[in-house]
Amino acid sequence: GESVGLHLPTLSVQEGDNSIINCAYSNSASDYFIWYKQESGKGPQFIIDIRSNMDKRQGQRVTVLLNKTVKHLSLQIAATQPGDSAVYFCAEDSAGNNRKLIWGLGTSLAVNP
Amino acid sequence: NAGVMQNPRHLVRRRGQEARLRCSPMKGHSHVYWYRQLPEEGLKFMVYLQKENIIDESGMPKERFSAEFPKEGPSILRIQQVVRGDSAAYFCASSYNSQGGTEAFFGQGTRLTVV
Numbered sequence: 001g002e003s004v005g006l007h008l009p010t011l012s013v014q015e016g017d018n019s020i021i022n023c024a025y026s027n028s029a030s031d032y033f034i035w036y037k038q039e040s041g042k043g044p045q046f047i048i049d050i051r052s053n054m055d056k057r058q059g060q061r062v063t064v065l066l067n068k069t070v071k072h073l074s075l076q077i078a079a080t081q082p083g084d085s086a087v088y089f090c091a092e093d094s095a096g097n098n099r100k101l102i103w104g105l106g107t108s109l110a111v112n113p
Numbered sequence: 114n115a116g117v118m119q120n121p122r123h124l125v126r127r128r129g130q131e132a133r134l135r136c137s138p139m140k141g142h143s144h145v146y147w148y149r150q151l152p153e154e155g156l157k158f159m160v161y162l163q164k165e166n167i168i169d170e171s172g173m174p175k176e177r178f179s180a181e182f183p184k185e186g187p188s189i190l191r192i193q194q195v196v197r198g199d200s201a202a203y204f205c206a207s208s209y210n211s212q213g214g215t216e217a218f219f220g221q222g223t224r225l226t227v228v
Binding site for chain 2: 036045102
């Protein structure tokens with residue numbers, strides 16, 4: 001089946017730097033995407049979402065970019081902090097009335113002090 | 114408003130035993146989703162339920178696995194005759210409707226270990 005995948009399995013950044021986490025998706029019919037953060041031993045936590053009729057959306061310190069032409073999604077974290085260390089997943093909301101998130105494998109972000 | 118509550122947090126079962134995982138959705142949420150996560154992998158959809166109804170169980174194995182969401186009480190994911198391959202983290206999420214774009218809130222998960 002179609003799936004969502006990630007370019008980089010691990011990312012190490014210095015505290016204060018900006019982080020960019022990338023994601024590729026293969027279902028061109030998908031119209032909604034979500035980034036989740038998962039800390040060790042915890043459930044996924046919603047970060048930010050974007051619909052396919054947008055190419056950029058900003059939150060607090062985070063920005064999601066969507067490039068439908070190449071089916072690429074990215075999460076930008078500004079001024080990365082130690083508390084940002086976690087695994088980040090992009091998820092794709094399947095078409096239809098039912099909501100079944102299709103998840104990528106995840107990128108582990110390590111923030112060095 | 115308490116979040117999604119799952120219990121137990123950790124569950125150890127011997128091969129052949131039954132595992133029962135519970136999920137209480139957020140207040141006001143009537144849509145529940147169960148996901149399974151293997152180590153270092155993303156979550157995999159298992160089943161989607163509304164009160165008293167299974168809407169989509171396409172991600173759930175046909176044998177040994179069942180789910181329910183009764184009118185009163187938590188949603189239950191039941192695994193009969195567990196095998197080592199069932200060891201994983203099981204997450205429950207809830208939302209107030211099923212429309213695309215509605216945020217689902219996740220519980221802390223139940224980590225099942227089959228010995």
